[in-house]
Amino acid sequence: MQLTLDSLKETGAFTGRPVEKEITWKQGDKDITATVYIRPLGYHSAKSDILSSSGIIDNFAGRIASSICDENGVPVFTAQDITGEADPERGALDGNLTVALLIAIQEVNELGKTKS
Numbered sequence: 001m002q003l004t005l006d007s008l009k010e011t012g013a014f015t016g017r018p019v020e021k022e023i024t025w026k027q028g029d030k031d032i033t034a035t036v037y038i039r040p041l042g043y044h045s046a047k048s049d050i051l052s053s054s055g056i057i058d059n060f061a062g063r064i065a066s067s068i069c070d071e072n073g074v075p076v077f078t079a080q081d082i083t084g085e086a087d088p089e090r091g092a093l094d095g096n097l098t099v100a101l102l103i104a105i106q107e108v109n110e111l112g113k114t115k116s
Contacts, residue, residue, distance in 0.1 A: 015042035018069050019108045025100040036076075036101065038108040039069050048079070058083055060102065064093075067105045 001007050008014065018037035025032055039045075048062035057065075061082035068076045077093075084092035 015040040018071060018073050020071070021104045021108060023100040023104050025094070025096040027094065027096065036104060037069050037071050037073075038067050038105055039073060041067070041109050044075075060098070063105065064098070064101050067108075068101060 001011075018039050021036055021038055023034055023036055044066040045063060048057065048066040049059070051057045052059040052062045057079040061079040064082050065075060065077045065079045070076060078086060080086035082093045082098070084090065
């Protein structure tokens, strides 16, 4: 195969549109449910992984920031929003929400894959 945009499209080498997912997490005594859009792992997550291996950003924060987006694929967070560095007064993202987002990211990226 010759590497072209068309041949890559045919092989499914692009991540495509974000996947809509509903998440629920516990916030104090309340269960909160929200709709999120998750970009399947691709260029953005690879870039985040490289930056985290260099110590530039936190691995989990980078994964969330590179995956969670709006319906058009525009990122919702920066890694600094997740860790609290963007606004120390606001602080880091809630732990239960963080876990819910990481689980949703994992679920989206497991779609269609068979487990051995």
